[in-house]
Amino acid sequence: MADLDAFLRDLAAESADLEALVADLPPQDWTRPTPAEGWTIAHQIGHLTWTDEVATLAAADARTGGTTFADLLTEAAPRVTTFVDEAAAEAAGAPAPELLRRWRHGRTELADTLRAVPGDAKVPWFGPPMRPGSMATARLMETWAHGQDVADALGVHRVPTDRLRSIAHIGVRTRDFAYTVRGLPVPGEEFRVELRAPSGELWTWGPADASEQVTGPVLDFCLLVTQRRHPDDLTLRATGESAAQWLNIAQAFAGPPGAGRKPGRAG
Known part of the structure; x- marks a missing residue:
């Protein structure tokens, strides 16, 4: 409780x-x-x-x-x-x-x-x-x-808060869903996700020695998994072919594959 x-x-x-x-x-x-x-x-x-x-x-x-x-x-x-x-x-x-x-x-x-x-x-x-x-x-x-x-x-900029941690956690947990909803094979290995919090703290998921990794600001990751920004407009870094693929299909919300946003703008 x-x-x-x-x-x-x-x-x-x-x-x-x-x-x-x-x-x-x-x-x-x-x-x-x-x-x-x-x-x-x-x-x-x-x-x-x-x-x-x-x-x-x-x-x-x-x-x-x-x-x-x-x-x-x-x-x-x-x-x-x-x-x-x-x-x-x-x-x-x-x-x-x-x-x-x-x-x-x-x-x-x-x-x-x-x-x-x-x-x-x-x-x-x-x-x-x-x-x-x-x-x-x-x-x-x-x-x-x-x-x-x-x-x-x-046209308002919102100041990110540590509430983003829960959203990022959902984004990590729904990795496999993003693949299955598109009929793609799910990677067999775990990914390492390292995200910098608004406070400066480093939040991590997955094994430290994973070959597939995603790193960057937690705000950018949350914008990615909620499909509010195109991956090209974010500062996330993917290491590994599967991790790079995930950045293009990540989806933290239920339902069919989202259309996402076009590069270069919010809409």
């Missing part, structure tokens, strides 16, 4: 930082396009609002044994390629103050519901089921990534 509380505090802090970017925007700025094609700032906040609400349903099912989340997936199956965009568009249609209130309420409800999930239960999700702590870090990743889209739309 201590770890869960820490993850939830990070999620709350990340959400608060993003809300500070949008809370005082004039109504017309909510319609600004973001690097995600067809999505405005309102779509980005609407998407986070909806996914927090869906995550709450999933966490409630993990606590009660219910099937609300599974039923939602079944209902959405005929629209598997469109229902996420549809939900974002529907939420984006609300006035900004209403959307912000809905988002705040959903964040609080999600945290309370995750805390109530029994320790041995897993929360169902669009990808593999996960423990409550992993769900909190997944929501952190999603909030940070969509917050980057908002920051790019506004």
Whole structure:
């Protein structure tokens, strides 16, 4: 529970930082396009609002044994390629103050519901089921990534924090998924990942003597695995053919292969 509380505090802090970017925007700025094609700032906040609400349903099912989340997936199956965009568009249609209130309420409800999930239960999700702590870090990743889209739309530079460690951890853990989702063979050997934290600390994953390595700033790695920047625009260094391949396919989020960003710009 201590770890869960820490993850939830990070999620709350990340959400608060993003809300500070949008809370005082004039109504017309909510319609600004973001690097995600067809999505405005309102779509980005609407998407986070909806996914927090869906995550709450999933966490409630993990606590009660219910099937609300599974039923939602079944209902959405005929629209598997469109229902996420549809939900974002529907939420984006609300006035900004209403959307912000809905988002705040959903964040609080999600945290309370995750805390109530029994320790041995897993929360169902669009990808593999996960423990409550992993769900909190997944929501952190999603909030940070969509917050980057908002920051790019506004031309704002966000100061990186050590909350990026959890996002980087997901990026490392999903290495094999990035290969399998593309139908590619998964490398048999472990990779070494060494990332410099905003504080200057070195964060590491994998054996120190691995022949395949990725090194660089943790911010760049997080931008890579959330596909918010093209690899050519980052200062990550790959040693080994497989590690270099991974930089071009890395994907920390569930779902089909993402289109990523074009080189030379955020969009």
